[in-house]
Amino acid sequence: MPLTNLTGIARSEGDPRIQSKGPSSLTDADRLARALGWFSIGLGVVELVAPGRIARGLGLEHKEGLIRAFGARELASAVPTLSVDKSAGLAARIGGDVLDLLTLSTALHPGNPKRGNAAVATALVLGVTLLDLVAYAGVTAAHRRGPDAGGRNYSDRSGLPKGIQESRGLARKDFKTPPDYRAEGTVAAALPAPPSS
Amino acid sequence: MKALVWHGKEDIRCDRVSDPAIEHPRDAIIKVTSCAICGSDLHLFHNLVPAMLPGDIMGHETMGEVVEVGSAAKGKLKKGDRVVIPFTIQCGECEQCRRGNFSLCRQSNRKGELGDKVFGHRTGGLFGYTHLTGGYPGGQAEYLRVPFSDTTHIKVPDGIEDEKLLFLSDIFPTGWQAAVQCDIQPGDTVAVWGCGPVGQMAIRSAILLGAEQVVAIDHLPERLSMAAAAGAITINFEEESVVERLNELTGGEGPHKCIDAVGSESHVSLGQPDTLLDRAKQMLMAENDRPHVLREAIYVCRPAGVISIIGVYLGLSDKVPMGQAMNKGLTFRMAQAHVPRWTGDLLRRIEQGEIDPSFVITHKADLADGPAMYAKFRDKADGCIKVMLQP
Numbered sequence: 001m002p003l004t005n006l007t008g009i010a011r012s013e014g015d016p017r018i019q020s021k022g023p024s025s026l027t028d029a030d031r032l033a034r035a036l037g038w039f040s041i042g043l044g045v046v047e048l049v050a051p052g053r054i055a056r057g058l059g060l061e062h063k064e065g066l067i068r069a070f071g072a073r074e075l076a077s078a079v080p081t082l083s084v085d086k087s088a089g090l091a092a093r094i095g096g097d098v099l100d101l102l103t104l105s106t107a108l109h110p111g112n113p114k115r116g117n118a119a120v121a122t123a124l125v126l127g128v129t130l131l132d133l134v135a136y137a138g139v140t141a142a143h144r145r146g147p148d149a150g151g152r153n154y155s156d157r158s159g160l161p162k163g164i165q166e167s168r169g170l171a172r173k174d175f176k177t178p179p180d181y182r183a184e185g186t187v188a189a190a191l192p193a194p195p196s197s
Numbered sequence: 198m199k200a201l202v203w204h205g206k207e208d209i210r211c212d213r214v215s216d217p218a219i220e221h222p223r224d225a226i227i228k229v230t231s232c233a234i235c236g237s238d239l240h241l242f243h244n245l246v247p248a249m250l251p252g253d254i255m256g257h258e259t260m261g262e263v264v265e266v267g268s269a270a271k272g273k274l275k276k277g278d279r280v281v282i283p284f285t286i287q288c289g290e291c292e293q294c295r296r297g298n299f300s301l302c303r304q305s306n307r308k309g310e311l312g313d314k315v316f317g318h319r320t321g322g323l324f325g326y327t328h329l330t331g332g333y334p335g336g337q338a339e340y341l342r343v344p345f346s347d348t349t350h351i352k353v354p355d356g357i358e359d360e361k362l363l364f365l366s367d368i369f370p371t372g373w374q375a376a377v378q379c380d381i382q383p384g385d386t387v388a389v390w391g392c393g394p395v396g397q398m399a400i401r402s403a404i405l406l407g408a409e410q411v412v413a414i415d416h417l418p419e420r421l422s423m424a425a426a427a428g429a430i431t432i433n434f435e436e437e438s439v440v441e442r443l444n445e446l447t448g449g450e451g452p453h454k455c456i457d458a459v460g461s462e463s464h465v466s467l468g469q470p471d472t473l474l475d476r477a478k479q480m481l482m483a484e485n486d487r488p489h490v491l492r493e494a495i496y497v498c499r500p501a502g503v504i505s506i507i508g509v510y511l512g513l514s515d516k517v518p519m520g521q522a523m524n525k526g527l528t529f530r531m532a533q534a535h536v537p538r539w540t541g542d543l544l545r546r547i548e549q550g551e552i553d554p555s556f557v558i559t560h561k562a563d564l565a566d567g568p569a570m571y572a573k574f575r576d577k578a579d580g581c582i583k584v585m586l587q588p
């Protein structure tokens with residue numbers, strides 16, 4: 001936790017310490033999503049910083065600007081992928097994978113002397129796309145509400161054993177709003193009485 | 198002992214940790230019989246407050262049996278006492294405690310300097326709720342050290358099951374305070390945003406305190422069905438306009454009192470475009486909260502009405518319409534609940550059968566299954582509204 005390191009927070013002396021760790025609330029799909037999020041950051045930074053090198057390596061010399069834009073896109077999809085809203089981030093990544101593949105396909109023609117590199121890159125992107133799809137499916141499956149969650153009916157759980165009608169205002173007979181919580185009545189009480197006709 | 202330990206964002210584990218021991222004469226050690234997961238725990242699960250350390254023990258809704266008492270607490274507690282532990286830690290002596298503002302105790306926050314820096318002035322110590330409020334190990338564990346235990350406990354009688362008593366620790370007095378903050382009058386319409394456990398308790402409290410109409414707002418049908426069970430009129434914000442319905446129900450005048458039982462993590466959806474912007478800013482750390490409910494409540498509230506904020510806000514909230522609030526002369530009341538201020542009265546209401554807070558429990562599990570239950574509660578999966586855990 002970098003932020004807690006910065007603030008210099010430390011655990012107090014006598015507090016219990018971990019002796020052995022148990023299973024986590026994070027599922028495998030969550031972890032995969034997190035790994036892909038960091039991968040996005042890594043790739044995004046490279047694409048932003050060295051687009052020329054990538055372009056030359058793939059025989060896409062005239063596409064430096066596009067590659068740099070792809071770098072920004074990688075970073076933008078990394079943020080939600082690393083957040084609690086992983087599925088939105090992964091969906092963005094899948095869309096990005098498609099764009100990457102389309103761009104790479106333009107480098108696969110026989111006239112490109114770097115065609116071999118482009119083929120390797122295409123294979124890599126295909127692999128990553130597969131991982132994105134697996135993570136997306138896993139994350140949405142792990143965190144869905146369940147088939148009948150919304151159909152659950154709790155209308156027998158009033159929590160008011162005496163019944164709703166009987167309960168309405170029941171506490172008024174023995175509870176007075178404390179002075180520091182009052183919000184009513186003060187203005188009317190302060191007005192002079194209306195003249196009687 | 199076993200305990201649910203925070204390791205990072207969305208990463209809670211049931212670890213084996215060392216047992217707590219008495220550190221101060223006012224301490225006591227509780228053997229936990231039941232504990233629960235709270236909506237506030239979800240803010241930490243999502244790592245929205247950067248003041249957690251990996252290794253922190255979660256939990257602030259806990260009850261159990263006293264197994265050890267420090268020398269200075271002996272007059273007030275003894276081995277074998279059955280107690281519910283309020284989520285607020287209070288000294289009982291400072292100026293705030295004497296005024297009943299227990300969540301603002303001046304003495305119980307052992308990391309007070311951090312609180313002073315971040316909040317301007319420190320607030321009270323809380324169990325399992327970041328180092329801003331003392332970094333105290335929480336009660337989702339087999340044992341809990343209770344500091345200031347002579348004043349930080351609610352003695353409860355035998356013969357009533359844990360299910361009915363556990364929520365004296367937090368959500369019942371919290372929901373009650375949300376309603377008390379409204380100073381409800383007969384004839385009032387009270388609108389409650391959020392039908393989570395806190396909203397459910399606020400709805401029952403508003404009924405007991407005599408609101409003529411309670412209107413409950415959420416988008417989860419199962420939670421709305423539980424709100425309707427107590428006589429609330431329900432609004433599903435994904436199906437209808439909250440503002441229009443509230444005005445319709447109040448002859449166009451708006452609710453007298455508005456309770457925000459949602460807080461920082463308002464649901465993000467296309468239907469509420471402001472939440473998309475808030476979410477994006479949150480991800481970029483340009484804003485801490487998504488104050489959609491606050492915006493809506495301020496807009497729809499009747500002039501001179503009350504906005505009672507019980508949902509937790511964490512830091513900076515953008516675009517809160519202060520112009521509307523000021524010109525409409527609204528009263529704002531908000532706080533972390535001052536739990537022991539209400540619990541004596543509320544325990545009596547449970548004993549007299551005026552309310553049975555166990556209605557809210559939808560899932561019971563072993564403490565060891567806690568990590569999975571965090572995910573289930575967060576995902577609102579399987580109709581989950583409140584999880585009770587037992588070690």
Ligand SMILES: NC(=O)c1ccc[n+]([C@@H]2O[C@H](COP(=O)([O-])OP(=O)(O)OC[C@H]3O[C@@H](n4cnc5c(N)ncnc54)[C@H](O)[C@@H]3O)[C@@H](O)[C@H]2O)c1
Binds near residue numbers: 459463509
């Ligand atoms: N002040 C206190 O002392 C105190 C104590 C306990 C909990 N809390 C806070 O209360 C809040 C609620 O806690 P909970 O346990 O009920 O949590 P919860 O997450 O189970 O409930 C929140 C509910 O709000 C609903 N919601 C989201 N956006 C909404 C919108 N725009 N309009 C209406 N409803 C919306 C959600 O669907 C959900 O049902 C949390 O912020 C929690 O931190 C405060």
Ligand SMILES: [Zn+2]
Binds near residue numbers: 237238257258284367
């Ligand atoms: Zn709580």
Ligand SMILES: [Zn+2]
Binds near residue numbers: 287295301302304
């Ligand atoms: Zn105090």
